Amino acid sequence: MNYKHLHYFFQVAKLGGVLRASERLHLAPQTISSQIQSLEEALGTPLFARNGRGLVLTDAGQMVLGYAEAIFSIGAELEAAVREQPAKGKVLEFRVGVADAVPKTIACRLIAPASQLPEPVRMVCREWKLDTLLGELALHRIDLVIADAPIPSDVSVRAFNHRLGGSGISFFAAPALLASCRGPFPGCLEGAPMLMPAAESALGKRLRNWLQAQSLRPRVVAECDDSALAKEFGRRGMGIFVAATVLERDIEKQYAVRALGATADVVEEFFAISVERRITHPCVTAITEAARNELFATSVRRRGRRGAG
DSSP: OOHHHHHHHHHHHHHTSHHHHHHHHTOOHHHHHHHHHHHHHHHTSOOEEEETTEEEEOHHHHHHHHHHHHHHHHHHHHHHHHHTSOOTTOOEEEEEEEETTSOHHHHHHHHGGGGGSSSOEEEEEEEEOHHHHHHHHHTTSOSEEEESSOOOTTOOOOOEEEEEEEEEEEEEEOHHHHHHOOSSTTGGGTTOEEEEEOTTSHHHHHHHHHHHHTTOOOEEEEEESOHHHHHHHHHTTSOBEEEEGGGHHHHHHHHTOEEEEEEEEEEEEEEEEESOSSOOOHHHHHHHHHIIIIITTTOOOOOBTTBBO
16 A cells, blocks of 8 residues: 555645645645545545545545544654654754744743753744644644634544643733722622634633532623633723733733632633643653643632632
């Protein structure tokens, strides 16, 4: 069996058609079609069937796709293992994608240990939507994805979740806004101006559920996809914003705000997603060990000025 032909089949199956695969591989559609036909002849069974103007996998094609995903996943592990032992003087390249829902401060703290290895490291950082990053990961264009949620169940990417840790959340306000908050936490959130995370984000869903369970109805003045924008609005006194409790002191210092309370009932989780079942890339190893042993090791409920929830 020609593994180049298997690669062409894999691209057509994952991208949904010969034309898209030809654009990705920079090959003529006729070339890809003939190579897949050669693979079908070698295996003795058709892998695709016509469905109108498109292609669908046959039962045999579904089985071959499963094996192809495993084969190319092992190939990615091989590349990572080779990069783990770079030649003397060679710079180790580390390509990491950060899901746009991950706070920049957390992303920086998580990725920083990769730059502290004994050998020189050149990092390439990308920020996109999680589904886009997972597609890049499947094509081995990046080594790791940092996300605030595991791989969605409806995404067919052969990769593995490595939980880095989690933290409760704290509520922050500019000093002038803090002075106007009435009563102890969390009751002081009732009717208070609030900068909410995006409703479709993992944190946004958990926070809304918690507020409902507490029978609290803050006044939502803005909904922000970008947590950095929410912090900037919060610094200017537009409303109360939330962030991971493990960053409480850093956020108070950086944005000149104060924590008015915290809860451990809303947990913000973070994951490293890679094609490696067993982590071998030295940068990924450094990130996971530092996250579990340092950043999230002492993640406990902490008190703001008005107590904890």
